[in-house]
Amino acid sequence: MRKKILTVLAIGAAMCASTVPAAAINSYNATPAPERTEVGAFMALWDNTGDGVPDRFDWVCSGTMVDRDTYLTAAHCTDDWPAGTKFYVSLDQDVQTLLDNAAAQGLTPAQTAASFVTNHHAVEGDTHQDPAYPGTSADAHDIGVIDFANRATDPADVWSFTPATLPSAGQLDKLGSRALDAASWLVVGYGTQEAVNGPGGQTHPGGGVRMKAPVDFDALNKTWVRLAMTAPQGNGGACYGDSGGPNFVTLNGKRVLAATTITGDTPCYATNVVYRTDTQSARSFLAPYVKLP
Template structure:
C-alpha cells in the first residue's frame, strides 16, 4: 500500500489542516475528472476535529475537517481508525453532514474568532470515537476502522438522512471475479483533487465539499477491495481527505456501503485501496454499534 488518504495523520501532522494539503500524506475533493457534487448523499459526512496546537492543553486552538465517513444508523458515523488515533489528548471529534463543510467552517470562524469549539458546534455534532482496538494491525488487515457515536436526538435535529445499508457477510466474495467486474461502484467524500503540477511542485487543490465519482473493480483480498480510478475508463477516484469515506456498490439493485477509503497511489490517479465491510473482522467490530444484515 502507499499513502494514507487523510488530512490529519498524527499529532505531529495534525497541524497541517485540510486546506494545506501540498505537504500532507495522501487521502480527495474526489478527483476532478469524471466527478460531480453529491448533495443527495446526505448520509455521507465529514469528520471535524478540535485539538491543541500550542502546547497548552487546557483549551483547543485548532479546528478543521480531517476525514470523511458515513452514517450507518441514526447515530453511528463510520470512518477510518487512522482518522481517530494518534491525536493530542484533548482532541474532540464532531460529524458534519453539510454538503459544503469548508464554507461552513469559514463562516463560523468569522463569527466565532478564536473559539474552535464554537466553530465546530456551528457546523457539526460532537460525538465519541471508538477505534478498533487492534489498529494498526499487519498489512494483511490493519483493522483501520472506527466509529463516532453521536447523540441521536442532536443528529436527528440537525440533519435529515437515510443511513447507508451495510453488506451481508461475504457479500463481495460471493460475487466472484466476473460479478465484481459487472458491479457498479461509487466513491464519495470531501477530499482534495488529484495532483496538479505548479511552480512549487505538486499540489492537491480543493476539498471540503461532498463529491462522488464512479470507480471500477480491480482486485479483492481478504480485508481489501481495490478500485480503479483511471480516467480513460470513465472513473473518478478518492484522494487526501477521503479516508473513512464510503465506497458503494449496487448489490441486488440496492446501493450498499461495501468498503471505506483508506489509501492509494500518492498522486491520486490510479487505485483506491478500501477496507471491506463484509469480512468477519469488520463485522465483529461493527456489531456492538449497529445492527448488521
C-alpha cells in the same frame, strides 16, 4: 501510504492559497453529491501546539451514517490525537465555506466549533476504533466509528438521512470478482483533489465539499478491494481527506456500503484501496454499534 490526517493538514496552507474552487474527490469525472446525505465530514477541534488551548478546528476525514447514531469511518482517522481533542460529524454539503466564513469573522477555533454545534452544522460524538489497529497488511483493522449513543443530540436530530446499507457477512466473496467487476461502484467524500503540479511542487487543492465519482472494480482480497481511478475510463477517485468515506456498490438495484477508503497512490491518480465491511473482523468491530444484516 495511508491517506493520513497529518498529510491533509500539511497541505492545508496550499489548499487555502489555491484559486481552484473547493471540491472533494478528484476533479475529473466528479460531481457534487447533495443527495448522499448519509455521508458526512469528520471534524476535530484540537490543540496543535501543546499549550492546552485548541488552535485548530477543521475537517480531517470522511465517513457514513450506518444508523441514526453511528458514523462509520477509518481507525487512522480516530487514532493518535492530542489529549482533549473533540470530535464532530457534519452532514452539511459544504463545510469549507462555513469554516471560511468563521475565519473571516475572526472566530477562534473553539468559537467556530461552538458555532457549528449551535447552528446545527455539526454534532459532537465519541470515537472508537478496532483495538487491533494497525494490524498487518493482510488485515489492518483500519475501522472506527464516531458514536452518539451517549450524547443528548445525534445526527438524526439535526439532519434527515437514510443510513447506508451494510453488506451481509462475506457478501463480496460470495458474489466473486466477475460480478463485482460488472457492478457499478461509487466513491463519496470531502477530501482534496488529485495532485496539481506547480512551481513549488505538487499541491492538493480543494476539499471540504461532499463529492462523488464513479470508480471501477480491480481486485478483491481478503480484507481489501482495489478500485481503479483512471480518468480515460470515465472514473474519478478518492484523495486526502476521503479516508473513512464510503465506496458503494450497486447490487440488485440496491446501493451497499461495501468498503471504506483507506489508501492509494500518492498523487491520487490511479488506485483507491478500500477496507471491506463484510469481513468477520470488520463485522466483529461493528456489532456493538449497529445492527448488522
